[in-house]
Amino acid sequence: MKMNKKAGFTAIIGKPNAGKSTLVNSMLGQSLSIVTPKPQTTRNKIFGIYTKDDVQIVFADTPGILDPKYKLQVYMKKEIESSFIEADVVILVVDGASYSRDYLQEVFDTYKTQLENHKLFCVINKIDLITNEVVLHIISDISTNFKFDEIIPLSAYKNFNVAELVELIKKYLPEHEFYYDEEIIASQPERFFVAELIRETVLMMYSEEIPFSVFVDIDDYKERERGKDFIRASLIVEKDSQKKIIIGSKGSKIKRLGEHARKKIEDFLGKSVFLELFVKVRKNWKNDEDFLKHKFKSGTSTL
Ligand SMILES: Nc1nc2c(ncn2[C@@H]2O[C@H](COP(=O)(O)OP(=O)(O)OP(=O)(O)O)[C@@H](O)[C@H]2O)c(=O)[nH]1
Ligand SMILES: [Mg+2]
Incomplete structure (x- = not known):
């Protein structure tokens, strides 16, 4: 049967x-x-x-x-x-x-x-x-x-x-054909999860309002046949003071952030990557309707 x-x-x-x-x-x-x-x-x-x-x-x-x-x-x-x-x-x-x-x-x-x-x-x-x-x-x-x-x-x-x-x-569950191919585990693209892993690292490494003030944007993601994949991401914060905290003295903190995030990304993707991080300020982005609308629609960022 x-x-x-x-x-x-x-x-x-x-x-x-x-x-x-x-x-x-x-x-x-x-x-x-x-x-x-x-x-x-x-x-x-x-x-x-x-x-x-x-x-x-x-x-x-x-x-x-x-x-x-x-x-x-x-x-x-x-x-x-x-x-x-x-x-x-x-x-x-x-x-x-x-x-x-x-x-x-x-x-x-x-x-x-x-x-x-x-x-x-x-x-x-x-x-x-x-x-x-x-x-x-x-x-x-x-x-x-x-x-x-x-x-x-x-x-x-x-x-x-x-x-x-x-x-x-x-x-x-109802009787129904599968919605996705059997080997697929996620519907969002890899770059979404890469941004999430960077955000997770921020949440773990910083305290107080920082975790809630960071938005991660993937600006560039190049898969390369030979050599490491190249990923450039921006950490968007709400204030100049937050940018300073993220970067740390002489860039020490963001360097560590990059190292931790890169390891997580490599584990997730199963390959080596080159990760470049930037910090940008977009004043009060958490209340910025234009910004949020755009980011939610694009689907490649992590909110
Ligand atoms: N002891 C214990 N801790 C748990 C269990 N499940 C989750 N946690 C912990 O609870 C915390 C929150 O877990 P998450 O899975 O991030 O919770 P969430 O509901 O997704 O949270 P939001 O995304 O913020 O809404 C983490 O520190 C987890 O390790 C559990 O069964 N036992
Ligand atoms: Mg959750």
């Missing part, structure tokens, strides 16, 4: 820092989406594609849900909302170590109409940080107060119970 293929879209939503990107990476078995301990790490909707046997799941990792305080966050919110449109299953990720019923209620209130039309899972993440007793308490609180199709406690970081989540998702 011929087995029919199943394929569908799964949107991963939740608060900043809940572990959405870690979960997507864990399900894919590959680091695609950048992960850092800082909230608001993810700025775009990122598609990760899982294909195994007769099933294909297209995961959309999204930015954390927030009340927008500036225009960049308005765009981030749109990325979340657009992920609902194609979703067969929506997974709401909560951080088990800081569970709050009020917050879940808020999410339900905010996305009432979108949530109603989808199969809805609740993932209680980070259970490696809490006792079984607390996990049971959270499960019972969620099942008493909210309507989910499935509630799954897991640890994305420790890869515990993640395979079980994937099996559950498969159950809910």
Whole structure:
């Protein structure tokens, strides 16, 4: 008997820092989406594609849900909302170590109409940080107060119970041909992930407002048959003072940034690259509608 293929879209939503990107990476078995301990790490909707046997799941990792305080966050919110449109299953990720019923209620209130039309899972993440007793308490609180199709406690970081989540998702997918070729794991181009890896390095190396003030643009990306690929990127910041911090005394800091980022990029691409970094100031870009509109449309940058 011929087995029919199943394929569908799964949107991963939740608060900043809940572990959405870690979960997507864990399900894919590959680091695609950048992960850092800082909230608001993810700025775009990122598609990760899982294909195994007769099933294909297209995961959309999204930015954390927030009340927008500036225009960049308005765009981030749109990325979340657009992920609902194609979703067969929506997974709401909560951080088990800081569970709050009020917050879940808020999410339900905010996305009432979108949530109603989808199969809805609740993932209680980070259970490696809490006792079984607390996990049971959270499960019972969620099942008493909210309507989910499935509630799954897991640890994305420790890869515990993640395979079980994937099996559950498969159950809910429609019969459909694959959306992408089997060997494709991401829908965004390589240069998008290169920019993300540079941004991840910035997030790890700098503190306070710097991580949130940097936009990474890939200005030039030449693949070369012989020799290393050439990548030129700009770090766009909001103020002159931030430019100075990024560069560091006598360029020491940006040199280290370049070295770390280059290693990550080489790991990701599986080949050697030559990476050149520049720092530019675009005053208040986070609230600059023209800038944001252009960057979101071009799709090659990382917001
Ligand atoms: N202990 C523990 N830490 C986790 C787990 N999952 C994620 N983390 C950590 O939580 C932090 C945030 O993880 P991310 O995956 O970046 O979270 P996110 O929800 O994608 O965050 P945003 O993109 O900012 O919305 C990182 O330091 C992760 O290592 C888990 O299961 N257990
Ligand atoms: Mg993320």
